[in-house]
Amino acid sequence: xxxxxxxxxxxxxxxxxxxxxxxxxxxxxxxxxxxxxxxxxxxxxxxxxxxxxxxxxxxxxxxxxxxxxxxxxxxxxxxxxxxxxxxxxxxxxxxxxxxxxxxxxxxxxxxxxxxxxxxxxxxxxxxxxxxxxxxxxxxxxxxxxxxxxxxxxxxxxxxxxxxxxxxxxxxxxxxxxxxxxxxxxxxxxxxxxxxxxxxxxxxxxxxxxxxxxxxxxxxxxxxxxxxxxx
Numbered sequence: 001x002x003x004x005x006x007x008x009x010x011x012x013x014x015x016x017x018x019x020x021x022x023x024x025x026x027x028x029x030x031x032x033x034x035x036x037x038x039x040x041x042x043x044x045x046x047x048x049x050x051x052x053x054x055x056x057x058x059x060x061x062x063x064x065x066x067x068x069x070x071x072x073x074x075x076x077x078x079x080x081x082x083x084x085x086x087x088x089x090x091x092x093x094x095x096x097x098x099x100x101x102x103x104x105x106x107x108x109x110x111x112x113x114x115x116x117x118x119x120x121x122x123x124x125x126x127x128x129x130x131x132x133x134x135x136x137x138x139x140x141x142x143x144x145x146x147x148x149x150x151x152x153x154x155x156x157x158x159x160x161x162x163x164x165x166x167x168x169x170x171x172x173x174x175x176x177x178x179x180x181x182x183x184x185x186x187x188x189x190x191x192x193x194x195x196x197x198x199x200x201x202x203x204x205x206x207x208x209x210x211x212x213x214x215x216x217x218x219x220x221x222x223x224x225x226x227x228x229x230x
Contacts, residue, residue: 004152005119007031008049010040010066011081012058016104020053020081023108027116030152037061041069047154048145049076051119056082056093064093071097077118081106134169136228138213141169150211160185161204168218168228177225201226 007029011017017033024031034040038060040052052070056063063080070078080093083104090101100114134141140149146162148155157165163185167176178197179190186196205216219229 005029005050005123006047007051007053007115008034008040008043009053010034010037010058010063011053011055012036013055016081019108020111023112024115027112029115029119035059037063037066040066044070044074048147049074050122051076051115052078053115054078054080054098056080056084056089064096067093067097077122079114079118081111134166136169136172136217139165139169139208139217141166150208150213153211155207155211157204157207158200160200161207164200164204168226172228175221175224175227180225 005028007024009017009020009024009031011020011033012035014035017035021031021033032043034043037058040054040058041061043049044052054063054067058066061069063082067078067080070076077099078097079100079102080090080098081102081104082089084090085103093101099118102111102114132143134143138151141162142148143166146159148157148162148165164181167181167184176184178194181197182188182190201218205218208217215229217229219227221227
């Protein structure tokens with residue numbers, strides 16, 4: 001589903017940003033605009049992206065600096081969209097990690113086609129194996145990236161909250177006692193510390209509901225423990 005493809009658009013010109021955002025949304029992608037290199041760096045640290053569309057002349061951190069920073073840890077396609085026409089600049093940005101270079105002014109249909117092409121190749125080579133994705137109704141959990149989504153919206157969980165949800169989603173019909181959960185998640189002996197588990201379960205429920213879940217998916221089995229509401 002294309003809405004699962006997240007594109008970060010780094011462009012300080014509001015008219016161009018609006019044009020590209022409109023095109024990407026029409027193509028079915030999720031797009032987040034950033035208007036400076038500094039703002040883009042914040043978004044890059046907050047979550048993973050499937051593609052970055054990057055201008056070079058940006059306030060704050062330059063496009064070239066941002067590209068170097070991206071390539072230290074990420075392998076998603078980065079497409080430069082810039083008014084710089086110098087051949088040496090194009091060559092340099094491609095050598096330091098850009099996948100493509102589109103010169104302004106551009107043809108919007110050509111930009112759309114190039115984006116689709118890069119996304120297609122990227123998803124073919126880097127799609128996470130299905131066994132690393134857990135799905136339960138409207139909840140999706142990615143074991144590799146440790147991301148959780150409800151109806152496509154990301155839910156920010158603590159490490160322990162994520163581990164509890166992963167445990168429950170891995171065995172959706174099983175009832176887990178508080179001792180089961182504590183010893184599995186905290187990897188230590190359970191000493192009747194009910195409050196620790198209860199607080200984490202409560203926080204997890206609230207975050208899923210606030211993200212748009214239709215129901216409280218974690219069911220309390222009185223006197224026993226917890227399970228998914230199957």
